[in-house]
Amino acid sequence: MxxxxxxxxxxxxxxxxxxxxxxxxxxxxxxxxxxxxxxxxxxxxxxxxxxxxxxxxxxxxxxxxxxxxxxxxxxxxxxxxxxxxxxxxxxxxxxxxxxxxxxxxxxxxxxxxxxxxxxxxxxxxxxxxxxxxxxxxxxxxxxxxxxxxxxxxxxxxxxxxxxxxxxxxxxxxxxxxxxxxxxxxxxxxxxxxxxxxxxxxxxxxxxxxxxxxxxxxxxxxxxxxxxxxxxxxxxxxxxxxxxxxxxxxxxxxxxxxxxxxxxxxxxxxxxxxxxxxxxxxxxxxxxxLATPLAGVDRVRAPVAGVALYHVALGDMVTAGRHVATVLDPFTGDRHACHAVSDGIIWSRTQNRYAGPGDILLCVAGREVLVTSGPLLTA
Missing domain, CATH: 3.40.630.10 (Zn peptidases)
Known part of the structure; x- marks a missing residue:
């Protein structure tokens, strides 16, 4: 051995x-x-x-x-x-x-x-x-x-x-x-x-x-x-x-x-x-299977609130699809979040209480969306 x-x-x-x-x-x-x-x-x-x-x-x-x-x-x-x-x-x-x-x-x-x-x-x-x-x-x-x-x-x-x-x-x-x-x-x-x-x-x-x-x-x-x-x-x-x-x-x-x-x-x-x-x-x-990391569509919360997902991991979506809603539990306002790219839903955050700008879920798109700066999250 x-x-x-x-x-x-x-x-x-x-x-x-x-x-x-x-x-x-x-x-x-x-x-x-x-x-x-x-x-x-x-x-x-x-x-x-x-x-x-x-x-x-x-x-x-x-x-x-x-x-x-x-x-x-x-x-x-x-x-x-x-x-x-x-x-x-x-x-x-x-x-x-x-x-x-x-x-x-x-x-x-x-x-x-x-x-x-x-x-x-x-x-x-x-x-x-x-x-x-x-x-x-x-x-x-x-x-x-x-x-x-x-x-x-x-x-x-x-x-x-x-x-x-x-x-x-x-x-x-x-x-x-x-x-x-x-x-x-x-x-x-x-x-x-x-x-x-x-x-x-x-x-x-x-x-x-x-x-x-x-x-x-x-x-x-x-x-x-x-x-x-x-x-x-x-x-x-x-x-x-x-x-x-x-x-x-x-x-x-x-x-x-x-x-x-x-x-x-x-x-x-x-x-x-x-x-x-x-x-x-x-x-x-x-x-x-490979797609550019710069093509990842990171769908973000427009405001703070509770994230409600309308798609599951592995779902294929098209650009414009309503994929999540952020609910303001105080006012009852609902804010729709849409995909920018076609692709598969490959990740979501476990934290359902979102801050403004927080990433909710990600789509593996094939078109480059980011042309400068880091491509990874913190």
Missing amino acids: THQTDTITLPHGRPGTTRRLTIHRFGTQGARPKAYIQAGLHAGELPGLVVARHLLERLTALDAEGRIKGEVVLVPMANPIGLDQVLLGGHVGRFDLATGVNFNRAFADLADAVSVRLRPGDLGPDASANGRFIQAALANAAQALQPRTEADALRKLLLSHAVDADIVLDLHCDSEAVMHLYTTPACWPLGVADLASRLEAKAVFLADVSGGEPFDEVCSTPWDTLRARHGGPETPVPVGCSAVTVELRGEGDVDDTLAAADAAALIDHLAWRGIIDMPAPLVPDTSD
């Missing part, structure tokens, strides 16, 4: 306190392809924690059978800081209470650090060799980061284990949602459609840069930057990391049966990718 478990104490904690991160490794270190999977970066998003537990059990069994061909790194609880944040009886796992910063933002983009160290002759005509060289350079750049806070030390630790991977899967969930994925246009052709099909995703969102430096993008987009700066006919730079945020439906979808099925789908995808030595069942083609 190759399974190894590392438990690492986070630095920069307060006196008398410690938080630890547990990392599981399967296969031979340095073997390819390498997959990195984490759950719970937003520590209040619990479906991923259950999926990760099933993954750990499946990978342990497959490892005992000698079926891990590449390398798999699994971090089942990626945010011990957020797991420990309970305020007035409520779990606060999305934002660092010390700074207010989203735990899935402000990761280091290592493209510049690698770019300034690339010298003539480091890259040659072999794209695969160039990819391995850049992966090593990214890993070295991550190790050289100098965090000053416990949260940034966590970011460095997670990034250090993921940035040289061929495949990165970051498990999250939404408020109320169908299964959906986020990735970049460069990553999409590298098999993300297979992942979407196996997970029965209903939407996939593509963006070159979504804003805020989320974890998946700082693993994948440095390759785009380095390709633009250093790639060419004589020095081809591949898309060296296929990074995907997997949104495991909604916060309330904490279900052991669902989690086991999702874990099985992820295992099949790893087999299809050549990391696990087992047959991967054929799946339907979902290559037409």
